[in-house]
Amino acid sequence: MAKGDPGGTTRSRRAAPRSKKGAAGDPALVQLLTPEGERIDSATGPDGTEYRVDFTDEEYRGLYRDLVLVRKLDAEATALQRQGELGLWASLLGQEAAQVGSGRALRTQDMAFPTYREHGVLYCRGIDPIMPLGLFRGVDQGGWDPNEFKFNMYTIVIGAQTLHATGYAMGITIDGKTGTDDGEAAIAYFGDGATSQGDVNEAFVWASVFNAPLVFFCQNNQYAISEPLERQTRVPLYQRAAGFGFPGVRVDGNDVLATYAVTRTALDNARLGQGPSLIEAYTYRMGAHTTSDDPTRYRIASEVEAWQAKDPIARVKAFLEKQQIADAGFFAEVDEQARRESVHLRERVLEMPNPEPVTMFDHVYPNGSPLLDEQRAKFSRYMESFEGSAH
C-alpha cells in the first residue's frame, strides 16, 4: 500500500470494487475468514494491495486462545460491575477480532493509543488485564507509564488520543526511526463516532502532511452510544482517507485473520516511511455502550441477531475444527484457562484497596506546589480532627 500523493489522483481512483475475492455482498470488505469458518486465500484492498496470512497451526490456536480469553475477561468485568465492584465497564463484546487482530499485528517497538474500550489490545500487548480496572473501579486514575508498556493510558475524551498518536509518530520520524524493517510505528484507536470530532480530522491532516508513521484504526461498531453510523457519515469511513491524502481500507473487523493482515501491512508501510493509513474495522458492538446504557431504547433485536451470526470467535472455532487444527481437548483447555484467569482477575479486583484520601493530592505537579502542600496539610489536620469521634 503506497502512500497516496497529496493530489489524491492515482490511488483513490482504484477504490472501485474488486469483487473477486472480497466478501460476498460487500466487495470493499477485506476478509480472509468467512462467518462460516471458510478460509479465503487472499483478498485485495481498494488500492490493489493483496492481503494474506500464513500462520502455523500453533499461531492459529494462539489467536483463538486470545479471542476466548479476551472475551471471558471482559465478561468478568461486566459481572463485577453488575455486582457493584466496578463503577462502570465499557465492554468490547463483539469486537474481539478487531482488537486481537490489530493488537497481535503490533511489533514490540510499536506504540498504541487506545480509547476506553481497547481491553483486547491491552491484553495482546502482554499487559496485566487488571491495569485499567482501577479506573473503572474508581480507586485510581487508571494511570500507567505509557512508555513502559508501549500502550498509552485510556482516553475517554473522544478523539483526543488520535492527535497524541500523531505527535508520537512525528517523533518517530524526527528520531530517524523509520525506513527500515525494524523501524517504529504507532497506532491510534478510535470509534466511528469519533470520526466526527475536530481532533480526529486534525490528526488526519497532520499525519498526512508530516507523513507520520501512523495507523488510524477505527473500530466501526455501528454506534456512538445511541447514534447509528449514518449520524456521523454519508460515505464509508475508510473512504475519508482519500480526501486527506492517504490510503484507507475496510476490513471485516470480526475476522481476526484479515484484521491482522491489514494492520500488519499498514504498520509495516508506516515503519518503512510510507506514511499514515486508515483502517476501518467493520464490526458491531454486541453489548451496551457501557454498563450504564440501555440499547433496547435505540436498536432492534433482529439487528443484533444478524451480527450474532458473524461472531468473531465462532468462525475461528469452526475453521480450527474443519481443518483439524484443534480438537475438543484444546477447546476445553482454553475454556479452563479463561475461567482460571477470570477468577484470578476477580480475586484481585476485590482486593484492590480504596485509596487513602490524602493521596488525591499526589502527582498534580512533578515537583509539588505550595498551594497543594498547604491544602494537603489542612486536609490531614481536618481528617484527624474526627478520629475517635463517631465519624
Place this chain on the structure above:
Amino acid sequence: MATETLTLGKALNTGLRRALENDPKVIIMGEDVGKLGGVFRITDGLQKDFGDQRVIDTPLAESGIIGTAVGLAIRGYRPICEIQFDGFVYPAYDQIVSQVAKMHYRSGGRLSIPMVIRIPFGGGIGAVEHHSESPEAYFAHTAGLKVVTCSNPQDAYVMIQQAIASDDPIVFLEPKRRYWEKGQVDLDAPLSDAYPLHSARVVRPGTDVTVLAYGPMVRTCLEAATAAAEDGRELEVIDLRSLSPLDLTAAYESVKRTGRAVVVHEAPSNIGLGAELAARITEECFYSLESPVLRVTGFDIPYPAARVEEEFLPDLDRVLDAVDRTFGW
C-alpha cells in the same frame, strides 16, 4: 393550581417540552438527545413528539454542536444545546468563548445569540474521570455569557424556560447528582410572574452565619443548617442561582446582619467563584464582618478517583467546620 411532584430531571424535561410547545423557533441539539432521550433522559420523549428537525441528534463533535447552533441562532432559531457531561464541553470552548459570547458585542448590538448551553455538572455520582467537573468559573469569567444553575425541581422547571426565553447566551448548569431528587413543581404559574432568573434567593432565613451556595451544594448547605440549628446556631442559606451576573443584594443584607459568611462550591477554590464572592462581600460589608469570608470548596486538584470523591466534595461536616471557624476570629 396544578402542582406535581417531579424529580429535578423530569422538571427540566417538562420545562423543555413547554418551551418547544410555546415557540416553534426553539430547537434542541446534542449527542443522544433523540431516541435515547439523553444519557440522563432529560430530553426523554421530546424527539418522538416534536420530530427530528426540532430535537436533533448531532454528530459527535461539541465544537460542531455549538458552532452550528450559532448559525441557527443567526437565522432566528433559539437553540438549546446539550453537552453530555461537563468534561466534554472543552472541545466547544473556543466556539463558546470566542464566538457565542462576543457576537452581540461584535455586531454592535445588532445580533443576539439566544442560545442555552445545558451542561450536567458536578460530582457525587461515582463516575470515571471527565464526568464530575465544575467548570462554572471558566464561563462566568467570560464577558457576554450568562451562567445560571438550579438547585431544586421548581427552579429547574422555571429557570430552564426563562433561560430559553432570554436573548442572552446562557450556560445552564444542571446539578447532575440532584437529577433524581423530588420536589413540588407548580406547572401553571405564568412565566411572566416567576421569580427573576438572575436573582439570588434566601432559601433558609437565619441570624448567625450567611452561607452562600448554588446548584448541588444548596441541599448540602440546607442540611448543614438543620444540623447547626440543633446546636443552637441559625444559618441563613442563600441560593445564588445566577453565577453571572451575580446578584448579591440579599447576600450583602444578610452579611450585614450576621457578620459572617461562608461560601460553598464543588469547584476548586483557586481563582474561583468563591474568591469573587469573598472579595465583593468584603468590599461591601467590611465594617460588619466579624471574620473573613471563608470558602468551602473542592481542592485544587484534578477531580479525583470516585472512591475518594466524598472527601473531595464539600459536605455537611466541612460546611459546619467553616461555620465554627468563623466564630474563631
